[in-house]
Amino acid sequence: MEKLRKIDKVVNLAKTRGFIFPSSEIYGGLNSIYDYGPLGVELKNNIKKAWWDYMVAQENVVGLDSAILMHPKIWEASGHVEGFTDPLVDCKKCKGRFRADHLLEQNGIKPDFNPKDAKALKDIKCPECGGQLTEVRQFNLMFKTFMGPVEAKASQIYIRPETAQGIYTNFLNVMDSQRLKIPFGIAQIGKAFRNEITPGNFIFRMREFEQMEMQYFVQKKDTTKVFNDWKKLRMDWYLDLGVNKNNLKFRDHGKDELAHYAKKAVDIEYNFDFSKNETFKELEGIHDRGDWDLSQHQKHSNAKLTVRDENNKEYIPHIVETSGGVDRATLAFLMDVYEEIEGGRTTTTKSTKDVEVVLKLDKRLAPIKIAILPLSKKENLSKLAKQVFKSLASHYRTMYDETQAIGRRYRRQDEIGTPYCVTVDFESLEDKKVTVRDRDTMKQDRVAIAELEQYFKDKF
Ligand SMILES: [Zn+2]
Incomplete structure (x- = not known):
């Protein structure tokens, strides 16, 4: 008999003990959507509270709870309308749908390939049935809906794919109302939605998930120090809550992985051990985003998003972000403490x-x-x-x-x-x-x- 992996045992325990259920189960479930049961909601709330208390206790960090629905122009400014896409191919025979980059990866072609490179994909067949694949097309991951009674293009809005934009668009409101001065941070916990082509690994990658994000606004000259401070603070948070340090590590993003505006990025990875080839995976990211975000919003909104430095010179603040997933943290905490004792610890009953x-x-x-x-x-x-x-x-x-x-x-x-x-x-x-x-x-x-x-x- 094949030995069950720890993740399979945790999934089973989560279901039978009331931590996490498949969503809409009596209707056959909804792909990669999960519900938190009576114990899961307590655990998740405790994780969120631990994060919140830790973050807003840091110097100059305040909280926010912005709306899920936002002005559609925000997603143009942020680059999501244009660039938040995955390369998609369909199988002409079985109609299976795959991510082109994943297929290439499985065939030993580096993930930093150009997805439009038809040559690389030409020889690859459907992994399910061996059928022919279509050309690559870019698929936007944002869920769309309509605001108001008319289902027309003009009333189309997006369901947020990340919580960060609500922080950027409230930058002035928060700074002015709280009489804050740079540097300061804004922390937020909230749901986000991504229409992933290939979600999976239980609650690791879901189409509906929850984020814990903090955006720290700084002068350019301070970004390196602030980045390193937050890198340490975020790792300490997991360690302080008991995660085994051997199951955690930093992974610096290579130049080819960085978003074009990003200056520097590091992931905190956890050893989820989903399979032989999938061990350490991203738990949280710490990113130096430069002044990209506020610059874009200043340009697209026409609002002035500058502040003045000690020499009274105007500038757009730079941003260091810490971005973690509540669900990923929940899974990491569960997996990390799951322990089986052969023969049992007690002998009081059979x-x-x-x-x-x-x-x-x-x-x-x-x-x-x-x-x-x-x-x-x-x-x-x-x-x-x-x-x-x-x-x-x-x-x-x-x-x-x-x-x-x-x-x-x-x-x-x-x-x-x-x-x-x-x-x-x-x-x-x-x-x-x-x-x-x-x-x-x-x-x-x-x-x-x-x-x-x-x-x-x-x-x-
Ligand atoms: Zn196929």
């Missing part, structure tokens, strides 16, 4: 003799912080356990579970990464104490119910 799964998520990210587990469903125990639940649930995301054997319930909590389980047993009725079990060490503490709140305050 069920624990198999492989046990433990998610050693950082306490800040764990979807459920505390589980309350009464030893039996007996009424007097339930009553006390529910009191304990009530006292903790207003401070921490807490789960109450009284079904099945206690060993199984511990396992279920380990599988979803709950740091602490509180067991209420018959002795608790007498001594007013409960047992607190630590997910990672399995050490058990006997704690007075009256002192539980303080106990957890120290733990979290």
Whole structure:
């Protein structure tokens, strides 16, 4: 039997434990669109909160939540209407659709080829059926829709493919209203949409996804220092939240990979290990974008987007961007802590003799912080356990579970990464104490119910 890859196990756990479901599943699903379940939404919210708190705590960084729908001219200024395309070919026989650059790559031709180079593609056949392929055409990745009741070209707008443009177009509003001076940054979390030809790898590349982006406005002379500062800060964020440093690395973009306006770019890559050929993949990018963005918006909007330097000279600010995906981060955090223990860690019940799964998520990210587990469903125990639940649930995301054997319930909590389980047993009725079990060490503490709140305050 072929051994399952870790990604397959994580996908399975995510589905069965309620982290991530395929979207529209009862209708057969919608390609590469996913929904976050009860535990997934908690995990994702915790990741977003950790990012937000970290970013806006940096000097001169403020937040923003701009709209998904924006003036269509924005996407002309940004270059998306003209250039946000992938080279596409169709199979004349089976009607399969492929990215020309991916097909070339699979045939050992470097990805820095010219997609219009028909020669390179001439000998390549459909990978599905061996049929003949069409000429390359450029396919724009932006979703289009119509604003108002008339479905005409004039009312066509785009569903944003990135959150950054909402930051650039609010540059003056934010600076003036907050009385900020360069350098300063604007952070934003929000959904973005890209009509990818070949999405895939679970939530790694989706057509609807969520970004965590920060744009830092600087004078040109400061960009190198600011770029290096953010590069370190962003890597530190993942490390501080417990990601194994061996699974993270920087990758500098080569000159041929850079967008024409970009001065410098580095990716933080994570070892997703999707397949033998797909190990380290982009988790986040840090980019020196020069003054391209504000220059373009100044040109297309006719608004003046300059500021004055210490010599009262006008200039257009340069931008250093950090751009990460919430979904990619979620997948990286899940994969990084997924651990299987052969034979199990506990021997209290038969069920624990198999492989046990433990998610050693950082306490800040764990979807459920505390589980309350009464030893039996007996009424007097339930009553006390529910009191304990009530006292903790207003401070921490807490789960109450009284079904099945206690060993199984511990396992279920380990599988979803709950740091602490509180067991209420018959002795608790007498001594007013409960047992607190630590997910990672399995050490058990006997704690007075009256002192539980303080106990957890120290733990979290
Ligand atoms: Zn075909």
